[in-house]
Amino acid sequence: MSEFFLELKDLRVHFPTADGLVKSVDGLSFSLERGKTLGIVGESGSGKSVTSLAILGLHKGAQVSGEIRLGGQELVGASPEEVRLLRGKRMAMIFQDPLSALHPFYTVGQQIIEAYRLHNKVTKQVARKHAIDLLARVGIPQPQSRVDDYPHQFSGGMRQRAMIAMALSCDPELLIADEPTTALDVTVQAQILDLILDLQAEFRSAVVIITHDLGVVAELADDILVMYGGRMAEYGPAAEIFEQPRHPYTWGLLGSMPRLDRERSDRLTPIPGTPPSLINVPPGCAFHPRCGYAERTGGASTTVVPELADDGSGHRAACHLALETRKRIWESEVRPNL
Amino acid sequence: MTETTPAGAEAEAPARRQETMLEVSGLRKHFPVRRGLLQRAVGAVKAVDGLDFSVTKGETLSLVGESGCGKTTTGRLLTRLLEPSHGRVVLEGNDITHLSAAKLRPLRRDVQMVFQDPFSSLNPRHTVGTIIGAAFKLQKMPTEHGVKRAVQDLLQLVGLNPEHYNRYPHEFSGGQRQRIGIARTLALRPKLIVADEPVSALDVSIQAQVINLLEDLQEELGLTYVMIAHDLSVVRHVSDRVAVMYLGKIVELADAKSLYSTPHHPYTVALLSAVPVPDPTRRTKRERIRLSGDVPSPLSPPPGCRFSTRCWKAQDICRTTEPPLAALRTGHQVACHFPENTEATAPA
Numbered sequence: 049m050s051e052f053f054l055e056l057k058d059l060r061v062h063f064p065t066a067d068g069l070v071k072s073v074d075g076l077s078f079s080l081e082r083g084k085t086l087g088i089v090g091e092s093g094s095g096k097s098v099t100s101l102a103i104l105g106l107h108k109g110a111q112v113s114g115e116i117r118l119g120g121q122e123l124v125g126a127s128p129e130e131v132r133l134l135r136g137k138r139m140a141m142i143f144q145d146p147l148s149a150l151h152p153f154y155t156v157g158q159q160i161i162e163a164y165r166l167h168n169k170v171t172k173q174v175a176r177k178h179a180i181d182l183l184a185r186v187g188i189p190q191p192q193s194r195v196d197d198y199p200h201q202f203s204g205g206m207r208q209r210a211m212i213a214m215a216l217s218c219d220p221e222l223l224i225a226d227e228p229t230t231a232l233d234v235t236v237q238a239q240i241l242d243l244i245l246d247l248q249a250e251f252r253s254a255v256v257i258i259t260h261d262l263g264v265v266a267e268l269a270d271d272i273l274v275m276y277g278g279r280m281a282e283y284g285p286a287a288e289i290f291e292q293p294r295h296p297y298t299w300g301l302l303g304s305m306p307r308l309d310r311e312r313s314d315r316l317t318p319i320p321g322t323p324p325s326l327i328n329v330p331p332g333c334a335f336h337p338r339c340g341y342a343e344r345t346g347g348a349s350t351t352v353v354p355e356l357a358d359d360g361s362g363h364r365a366a367c368h369l370a371l372e373t374r375k376r377i378w379e380s381e382v383r384p385n386l
Numbered sequence: 387m388t389e390t391t392p393a394g395a396e397a398e399a400p401a402r403r404q405e406t407m408l409e410v411s412g413l414r415k416h417f418p419v420r421r422g423l424l425q426r427a428v429g430a431v432k433a434v435d436g437l438d439f440s441v442t443k444g445e446t447l448s449l450v451g452e453s454g455c456g457k458t459t460t461g462r463l464l465t466r467l468l469e470p471s472h473g474r475v476v477l478e479g480n481d482i483t484h485l486s487a488a489k490l491r492p493l494r495r496d497v498q499m500v501f502q503d504p505f506s507s508l509n510p511r512h513t514v515g516t517i518i519g520a521a522f523k524l525q526k527m528p529t530e531h532g533v534k535r536a537v538q539d540l541l542q543l544v545g546l547n548p549e550h551y552n553r554y555p556h557e558f559s560g561g562q563r564q565r566i567g568i569a570r571t572l573a574l575r576p577k578l579i580v581a582d583e584p585v586s587a588l589d590v591s592i593q594a595q596v597i598n599l600l601e602d603l604q605e606e607l608g609l610t611y612v613m614i615a616h617d618l619s620v621v622r623h624v625s626d627r628v629a630v631m632y633l634g635k636i637v638e639l640a641d642a643k644s645l646y647s648t649p650h651h652p653y654t655v656a657l658l659s660a661v662p663v664p665d666p667t668r669r670t671k672r673e674r675i676r677l678s679g680d681v682p683s684p685l686s687p688p689p690g691c692r693f694s695t696r697c698w699k700a701q702d703i704c705r706t707t708e709p710p711l712a713a714l715r716t717g718h719q720v721a722c723h724f725p726e727n728t729e730a731t732a733p734a
Contacts, residue, residue: 091589233452238660263662286666304594306623318594
């Protein structure tokens with residue numbers, strides 16, 4: 049039995065549309081153990097959200113190929129009934145905007161109870177007590193009365209806590225959090241991130257956190273996966289991704305953010321251009337039109353999709369430039385200007 | 387915008403101080419809450435509840451705060467999209483607080499607004515040329531070579547292709563739409579631009595492009611900005627001075643450098659410590675201040691200091707007496723009975 053609870057191998061998720069085939073995810077592979085957190089970082093159109101929906105079987109009309117193994121069970125090609133039994137019980141998701149993700153017509157308690165009773169044969173009273181315990185566990189004051197409140201009666205932070213309670217109701221082994229704090233104020237964000245960390249330690253869940261915020265991912269993730277144009281650009285332990293990034297896109301992200309922990313710079317260094325269309329992904333390396341180092345690849349970046357190469361210690365990057373070249377560029381050209 | 391040394395800033399400041407672009411005093415906006423058949427006012431949402439500040443020509447003042455602090459409402463009061471309930475807004479010496487729409491119209495050339503959402507702030511049924519050109523037509527502004535040429539010049543100025551004059555908003559990306567919004571505000575060569583969260587709806591790599599554009603334009607055209615934002619890292623990068631708002635009031639106002647290095651108001655301290663830093667090694671070491679609970683409702687703000695219900699240092703006086711916004715020795719303005727980091731302000 050594999051030590052990894054979640055394993056993805058060459059996942060592809062394509063959506064046929066009137067304008068063409070949208071290749072949202074185009075060859076993604078990674079594995080995750082229980083008790084560890086993977087941060088998936090990317091901008092709009094990188095494929096990060098579609099990845100999580102594919103794992104949960106929530107994609108509709110998509111052509112999915114590759115493998116998704118959850119606790120040894122293959123999800124790609126599994127029947128909807130099989131996936132429904134797993135959803136909520138072994139894997140759960142926290143969505144970005146709790147106001148739109150929670151049903152406005154049902155109380156928070158009813159929504160938590162529904163999930164719990166779907167997977168456990170218990171009475172309503174037992175389920176209700178469980179819901180109240182969960183609300184207390186996620187830090188909602190007066191849970192006995194708030195369990196009968198509707199989502200709109202909660203503040204943003206409380207709603208997100210309620211959604212976390214719902215996701216955890218069946219002790220899932222995998223928790224996917226898709227931009228869980230983007231819609232929240234920064235002080236509430238801090239509380240929610242702390243909560244996710246505490247709960248992970250308590251339940252030993254495997255956590256996937258999807259975000260565009262490098263600060264959030266630095267707080268939570270053990271490993272980081274950087275996605276671009278539906279593919280993996282870089283993957284490695286969090287500290288290494290920040291201290292020794294090995295992909296020009298990651299360099300670009302780090303350079304374009306203003307940071308509180310550094311001296312204020314006169315000018316930010318944005319990545320020129322815009323994220324690619326997933327219908328017309330640029331040939332070769334998807335990032336080449338925006339990459340300042342594309343000319344140094346001798347033409348390969350415009351024709352050949354770069355392979356994901358491991359540097360020997362688990363740190364992987366998909367780039368045509370040689371590892372030594374990238375190390376040199378980082379040390380001498382990129383890092384001094386950050 | 388470059389950092390100046392303290393001596394340089396002192397030398398510059400007196401000259402700039404003489405040119406006040408905007409002066410706000412006692413600004414309040416209360417939205418009545420009406421109930422019942424007769425729609426009686428049973429209370430009021432005190433969205434903005436007593437602001438005093440001024441904006442110097444050429445500077446960038448940022449208003450920061452979390453949801454419900456009143457910063458967006460303040461932005462709309464400054465551009466007179468809303469009329470204040472009390473207090474005064476004075477633009478370049480003109481009291482615009484209660485001016486009628488007709489009297490305001492000529493002044494709208496001088497004050498413009500950039501909106502947060504690049505998707506809903508542009509009319510999807512108008513071409514880009516019409517959107518930007520509308521300003522010239524509405525204000526009957528004369529142009530040197532015609533409206534079309536003026537619009538194309540503006541597109542070029544914000545880094546867009548002038549040949550896309552006849553395209554519709556949906557044909558552009560979010561970042562490009564935000565540039566269109568900026569071009570629209572610049573049409574009448576305003577003096578003051580209020581930017582309400584101009585980059586928060588954009589991807590990180592595009593945010594940097596638009597931030598750089600705003601800074602370049604400020605230098606080229608001598609613009610004054612009031613920036614409304616919640617992203618503290620972006621705010622530090624673009625601002626000269628920062629006002630921190632909480633529940634309709636300003637709790638701290640200082641130049642950007644001092645605010646970030648020595649915040650005095652407990653709320654500012656908590657806010658800064660809550661920002662996640664993109665450095666995994668800091669994860670365990672940083673002591674973060676955890677604020678308990680949520681922001682109280684602006685329908686019934688707490689008596690005394692509004693922050694007292696969540697403040698870890700609140701004493702009895704905090705719950706009964708509202709602290710005024712007072713200047714410390716350093717020029718920092720703080721509304722607190724027990725400000726933090728005051729050893730830093732003590733004379734050497």
